[in-house]
Amino acid sequence: MTFNGKCNFGKNYNSRSRKANLKRGVGVVTALSLMALSSVAQAGGKLTVAQVRDPGSWDPIDTFTLAWGSVASNLFDGLVYRGPDLKLVPGLATSWEFLDNESRIRFKLREGVQFHNGEPFNAEAVKFTFERLLGDEGAKGPQRSNYTSIEQIKIVDDYTVDFIMKRPDPVLITKLAGYGAMIVPPKYTAKMGEEFNLKPVGTGPFKFTSYTPSVKITFEKFEDHWRGAPKLDELVYRFIPEASTRMAELQSGGVDVIYKVPLGSLSVFDTHDNIELAPVASPTIDSLRLKTTEGALTSDIRVRKALNMAIDRNAIIESLLGGQGKPISSLQGAGSFGYDASLETYEYDPKKAKALLAEAGVKPGTKMTIDYRSADSDFREVALAITSYLRMVGLEVKINPVENSVMSKDVIPNGKTHEMYQFGWGGWTFDFDNTAYLLYHSGERYNPYIKSAKMDALLEKQRLTYDRELREEALQEVARMAHEQALDIPLYNLNTVYGISSRVKNFEPAPDDRLFFLNTSVE
Amino acid sequence: MSLSEENIILPEAAKKKRSLAKYWSFELLFGAFLTCSLGVLVLCSGLLFPDGGEAIDLRARLMEPFVSWQHILGTDSLGRDILARVITGGKISYLVGVASTLGALVLGTLVGLVAGYYRGFWDVLLMRFADIQLALPFILLAITVMAIAGPGLDRVIGLMIISQWVQYARLVRSGVLSLREREFVQAARSYGLPDAKIIFGHILPNTLGPIIILMTLNVANNILLESSLTFLGLGVDPQIPSWGGMLADGRNYVQVAWWIMVFPGLAIMLTVLGLNLMGDWLRDHLDPLGQTAK
């Protein structure tokens, strides 16, 4: 169960792996076959995708998993669309403009769009969607809190709405492209109540047909989709939590696309001509955060820097992670807004690390502990490798498994961690604000240790403006401060690797873990 | 199946009684050989592999077995020696198997004796406890408990004791029930012997056979349970090598490096097989009534 939202940053295809290069062609192939297909325009057929988990509820206001985005992006549309290239382009809205000193955003809506059940899409649907999200119904779910900057929705005419803002929200337009902001049909949704969860209706290219909990969800093509009908006749998602089982299914032809090929097993597919691997930078980063409070060994900046220098990130990525990742210097990947390319990862330098530890008075043989989430066996491997690097600089480090929800609910918020604790994070919005605020602003749930008035001020300031330059500067400043103080041990930003059967044409995995099958076809 | 060829079953069986003893012994010998030889290896693991196979060497990772003398059974994804880890990892399995069985034995025997001998209120109460135990699916209980407490050796052993004392309690209780009314116990009672003396002097020795069998089988079973729990990440500390932990580590590599999963799996299988063979033999010899039929 990975934690959190992943988002991704650009397509940093990692050119280190052989396979990666092969797959890198996918984008190009896509474009070519797109042309080919549009002339032939038949294809059809059924595509089966293996997802890791069953989100369990299909209502946009109830969702909290990336798995939801991977499935439901084919079912719903937002006012804004963000595809695999991560550019924000018009979706159900054709344009938007900021009015009244940025306190009002006016959206022009696309005309002639229909929901799967025949209801028309119009201003009423937008108003209904957001009032539901911000009202009692939304209050029961996790999505509402992402959209509370909206004060109210005003209908100007049938195809124009105004969002009246309570306060500036620089990430709002991005957030309108996914999850809670997906537009739902007013009459149907009101009629179905809770049952909408299980029989969702949207405007997307695929129309819901059936759902068997924990097993699969099936879709058929929606002929009247506003961007044109999809090529596939049928789209099926199966839920397969075990990575080795997903691989077996792909190899035996049970599924066509699998999500998250285990990085240790990529070489299995070297011998499969009919399976391609498509790596795409994921939104999440992995790190060890540090206990910086008085009394902890890691309260000494020299110790924190030494830890950062003692770990050979590249070697870990090359060996354990199939080369599918990049070392990071702050808790974000290269695709994140707020990323600063000039900020360099601490160089692997065990000698210097040893010297720093000696200087800080840490004797060889000193014991430390890394807390990690017990269900995350992939990270455990990395944590073990880290302990061996730390042993080389004289530290005896133990790893300590903590159950997932105990970690989120108790250990981190209440500051009960050991010196180092696992933290994997990222948001599908690709905006460092999400990560930085939660991890560095004092008093936040996931920030038990760090109290910095300067960081607080920077983080608050950037939240209240649409000025991208100012925001970027502030976020980069926060990242730089964290780096200089060595508040964390940023490790790497991994690729998500998709396994794709060669019968699938025209599929490009998006870096934000969402999948879009509008143009995809199968042979 | 050509049954008609051998249609003289009963006389044949009777005749074979003697040769039978020989085969049973083979079962026992083979079982004892497996258990003891693996047991000795595991006990000596500290001498054989002083570092316990924990040395991580990313340059020597995923080496195939039977290629290098240094790593006869190959290495895992972190470059650790599989042979050393399999043998060292056995310590945890044996420890969990034996400790939890002894714990369950003590608790279950006490409960069973009290319930069977005094009957009445205590019997009903204790046996309902037993029923509750039997109605709780163990793995789910274990996961819930581990979620609260976090993984750890002591907790695994505790959980197994909790899940298994019932079997001893039931066995002892039914032994006591059937013996209680027998003449020698009645006689002892009529002589005014104290309860404790009757229980420990007369009743307990008579239920010993089935208990020994159950213990053998439970050690085997607990080794399997421990590996399942650790495989799920809910067993012992993952930094201690254990068979279940090795299997969990090898899961994602099963197609790239079969040896990471195959050797610890075989180690579990052979250990458990040895115990099961002995248990089976014991059952034939100590438990003619089939009280421990599983």
Add this chain to the structure above:
Amino acid sequence: MPIAKFAIQRLLQAVFVVFVVTIFVAFAIRLTGDPAIMLVQESSNVTEADLERIRAAMGLNKPFLVQYKDFILGFFNGDMGTSFFRGPVSNLVAVALPATLALAVASMVVSMLISIPLGIRAALHKGGLSDQIIRIGSLVGLSFPNFWLGLMLMMVFSIKIPIFNSSGYEGPASIVLPAVTIGIILTATNVRLVRTAMLETLGAQYIMVARSKGLRERIVVYKHALRNSAITIVTYMGLQFGNLVGGLVVVEMVFNWPGMGSLALDAIYQRDYPVLQASITLLALMIVAVNFTVDLVYGLLDPRIRVE
């Protein structure tokens, strides 16, 4: 004690057992974490007030006993409640329960297909070489860690030699591997059971009579002896079934089988109280029902047990 009174007494005890199990589970799961946190852990904008609202919607701000009462009354009125994350629990159970029962039945069938012929052969050759081989062979089956055996079978029979589906719930072929995995493990017990039962019947007088009448051995064995052993075999297998249903978790996980075990496991990981409570209650009811039936049958057969 008359059988009716005995039955009522056992029934009351069974009710007590279910009560204790459900209240224990309801209590224990509430010690383990906050489902509201699970729901929002990805979101950085959540305030304590949001969490409070979500908890209220989940019904978590009521006193524990009220929550428990609501659950139990609902459950026995046919309303299993609503999952925190996945809609009505009854929808989930409607998939999981048949899946688990199907797997349990299929495993028993596999096990019987192996153990009945083997058990008979072992009984007929009691003490002979084939008896030994069968017994030791079936013990080998019992000695595998089930998830390991499952993964190995999957590697061989769905990847190296692609005959069966490796996972999922996609038609009859997908049940083969998990059922064989569990079937092999049950076989050791069942071979012994069949062997013992057959030895008993084969020694009985009517078998002697049948033999002396010159009936063909095959008929004696399969028609008379096996049929008469069937009651014992079925009774024991019934007991096995109860335990099996709760014990499939790890194999279900390996084969991605959407049964009750997987459902409960997911619920524990997600802190989905309603789903966990409903699934454990169902499993407990099934096991208790089997135990109750067995108690009752024994009580009927052996009046001494009824004496208190």
